Amino acid sequence: MPRSLGFLFPDSFPSFSLSPSLDMKISAFHFILGISFLSVSLFVYRKKMGCTYSVYGVGRKKKLSIPEVVVFAPCMRIPAQCDLQRALKGLIPRDVIDKLSCLRNRIALVADDTGGSAITELRQALEEYLSILIGLTKKEHGLENLVEFKWKNLVDGRQETSVANAWFELLSVVHMMAMLTLCEADTIMIPKDYSGSGFRVVSTDCKRDAVDLLLKAAGYLEFCVRNVLCCIPPEIKKSMSKDLQDGVLEAISIQALGQGTEIQLGLAIESQKATLSVKRRLACELLIYYSQAYQCISGCDLSPGYGKKHMWFIKWKFLEAKAAAYYYHGLVLDKGSEPTCHISAVCCFLAAQELLVESKKACISFCLATPVTRAPPLWGAMKHLHQKIPEVASRKSQMYGYLLEQEKALQSLPELPDFQLSLRPDDYELPAIDPAWDSGNWEKQGQQPLKDHLNDSEDEIETE
Numbered sequence: 001m002p003r004s005l006g007f008l009f010p011d012s013f014p015s016f017s018l019s020p021s022l023d024m025k026i027s028a029f030h031f032i033l034g035i036s037f038l039s040v041s042l043f044v045y046r047k048k049m050g051c052t053y054s055v056y057g058v059g060r061k062k063k064l065s066i067p068e069v070v071v072f073a074p075c076m077r078i079p080a081q082c083d084l085q086r087a088l089k090g091l092i093p094r095d096v097i098d099k100l101s102c103l104r105n106r107i108a109l110v111a112d113d114t115g116g117s118a119i120t121e122l123r124q125a126l127e128e129y130l131s132i133l134i135g136l137t138k139k140e141h142g143l144e145n146l147v148e149f150k151w152k153n154l155v156d157g158r159q160e161t162s163v164a165n166a167w168f169e170l171l172s173v174v175h176m177m178a179m180l181t182l183c184e185a186d187t188i189m190i191p192k193d194y195s196g197s198g199f200r201v202v203s204t205d206c207k208r209d210a211v212d213l214l215l216k217a218a219g220y221l222e223f224c225v226r227n228v229l230c231c232i233p234p235e236i237k238k239s240m241s242k243d244l245q246d247g248v249l250e251a252i253s254i255q256a257l258g259q260g261t262e263i264q265l266g267l268a269i270e271s272q273k274a275t276l277s278v279k280r281r282l283a284c285e286l287l288i289y290y291s292q293a294y295q296c297i298s299g300c301d302l303s304p305g306y307g308k309k310h311m312w313f314i315k316w317k318f319l320e321a322k323a324a325a326y327y328y329h330g331l332v333l334d335k336g337s338e339p340t341c342h343i344s345a346v347c348c349f350l351a352a353q354e355l356l357v358e359s360k361k362a363c364i365s366f367c368l369a370t371p372v373t374r375a376p377p378l379w380g381a382m383k384h385l386h387q388k389i390p391e392v393a394s395r396k397s398q399m400y401g402y403l404l405e406q407e408k409a410l411q412s413l414p415e416l417p418d419f420q421l422s423l424r425p426d427d428y429e430l431p432a433i434d435p436a437w438d439s440g441n442w443e444k445q446g447q448q449p450l451k452d453h454l455n456d457s458e459d460e461i462e463t464e
Contacts, residue, residue, distance in 0.1 A: 068374045070189040071214070071259055072313045073182035074243055074252065074306045075371075077160065077172060078111040079104050080150035087147040096132065096436045103129040107176075116154055119184050126177050127431055133173065134430060135437035136166035137231070151241070155371065160241045167231040171224055171244060174428075178220035182256065185213040189263075190376065200377060204270075207263050207380075214260040219426035221253035242301055248310070251297035255314060257423045258289030258321070264423075265324070266380030276335075280328035281419050287325045288421060290318040309373075312366035319359035320382055325416050327352040327389050333414065334396065342400045344414045349393035351413055356389055 084101045107125045110118050136143045149169040150162045161168075188210045191200050229237070229246050242248065265282040268274035293314050302308055330348030333341050363375050378386055397404070 066372055066374050068190055068376050069186065070376050070379075071182050071186035071210070072255070072310070073179050073186065074248075074310055076111070076116050076154040076179045076183070077151045077176060077241065077243065078116070078154050079108040079172075080152040081105075081108070082148060082150045082162075084147055088143070091143065091146070092135075092141075093436070096135070096434075099132055099434075099436065100129070103132070111154060116180065116183060119180050122180055123177060126173055126180075130170070130173055131431040132434040132436060133166070133170055134433045137170060138437075141437075161239065163236055163239060165232060165236050167228060168236060168240065170430075171228045171232065174220050174224050174228065175244060175249070178217045178224070178252070181213050181217035181220065182252075185210045185217070185259075188213070189379075200379065202379065204267065207267060211260040211263050214256040214263075215423065215426045216428075218253040218256040218260075219428040221249045221256070222425040223428040225249050225253070242303075242307060245300045247296045247300040248307070251293045251300075251310070251314065253425060254289055254293040254296060255317070257421075257425065258286055258293060258317065260423050261286045261289060262317075262321075262381055266384075269381055269384050276328065276331055280325070280332055280417075283321065283324040283328045284416055284419050285421055285423075287318070287321040287416070288419070289423075290314060290321050294318055306371075309366060309369035309371070312362060312369050316359055316362035316366050319355050319362055320385075323352040323355035323359060323389060324381065324385055326355065326413075327385060327392070329414070329416055330392075330396075339403050342396075343403050344412075346393075346396050346400050346404060347413050349389070349396050352385075352389045353393040356386065 082104075084104065085097055088097050088100075103125055107122060107129060110122055110125065116122065135141060136147065144166045145164050147166065147169075148162055148164040149166075149172070151160060151172050153160055163169075188206050189202060191202055191206075224244075225246050229244075229249075232240075261282055265279065265286060268279050268282055297307075297311060297314060300307065302311055326348040330345040330352065333348065334345035336342070336345075367373050367375050377383075
């Protein structure tokens with residue numbers, strides 16, 4: 001019997017005689033303590049037999065966490081297990097195979113364990129993996145279609161694609177780098193703490209860093225569209241994930257530029273030096289970006305995966321951008337002295353107000369589309385516009401109501417000005433090919449160059 005439980009038993013008490021009534025009370029107390037000990041013993045026994053977990057597991061609710069999204073990135077895809085050793089054994093040096101396999105497994109494990117949050121470690125591993133993966137894409141090596149590369153969805157672990165093509169693997173790696181960069185920008189734009197006033201605060205430096213990351217992500221995706229997809233045969237493209245369609249990749253790239261422009265518009269609103277013309281230009285550029293993104297994605301197959309949610313995000317941001325463009329265009333027109341200028345300005349303000357209402361509906365549809373997410377509290381440019389547009393639309397329509405009644409024929413929405421876009425994706429180039437692919441190094445290690453190995457294999461077949 002454990003000493004710690006000795007006080008629960010009668011023999012642990014000193015022996016002395018008391019009154020009958022007191023003896024009965026003590027006996028009752030001993031009985032209660034005995035029952036308590038029995039309960040503890042049963043609990044220990046059930047735990048040893050593995051029963052406790054089943055008892056306490058029943059009815060336990062898993063805590064649900066609905067993520068907040070500022071910068072939207074479609075679901076990340078990560079490497080799934082594939083047998084590189086078996087496919088490449090005897091064709092290239094063992095150390096090259098081991099390096100390929102180790103780096104790929106490391107990327108998969110880190111992404112799985114951290115949910116993709118270990119961005120710096122993953123980015124470094126992906127860059128290292130790319131430098132050696134490039135060797136498989138070289139035609140002179142003849143290895144493009146030997147390995148069946150498998151990738152899966154990070155969220156549910158479902159295997160999406162299994163393709164025997166090295167260019168597909170390279171595309172998937174650069175795409176993953178782009179998604180990591182978008183996730184990093186999203187993290188920067190969602191502060192972990194709040195100011196004393198209760199409002200979240202994102203520093204100017206963080207906003208500028210987020211813009212840099214968005215341009216970097218756009219560069220990755222533009223590289224995929226222009227330099228990688230063209231190397232993949234059409235029949236293989238049909239078997240790839242819908243997230244890798246050229247229209248989808250291009251839409252994400254352009255939308256990243258749009259979100260960078262939105263952050264710049266917010267910075268301009270906060271700056272006393274930014275003129276009204278600068279703000280209008282940024283708002284109109286923002287609208288152009290989302291118009292282009294919508295055109296890119298509208299022709300894609302969006303039935304599976306995150307396609308519908310992606311479409312709702314672009315629609316939501318497109319409506320916000322259009323509201324901003326009409327609002328600032330209206331402010332510029334309202335500075336004119338002619339009655340027609342004021343009428344056109346009021347039409348712009350009323351249109352902006354209506355577009356803002358529609359954007360809220362699109363935001364709700366985006367949040368409810370699978371997977372469910374939360375919209376962040378209003379911030380930056382849109383926080384300012386949600387406050388100003390209804391106020392200005394109401395005030396100006398009352399101020400110039402008599403003009404609207406007199407000149408009903410002039411109540412038409414003016415065209416928005418067209419501007420050349422300012423932001424461009426960062427240029428991206430693949431890293432240098434790993435020195436391990438140098439055939440001179442193979443000969444030093446006693447490994448036959450791949451071209452000679454393939455020629456020898458052909459000679460053996462002819463001899464047979």
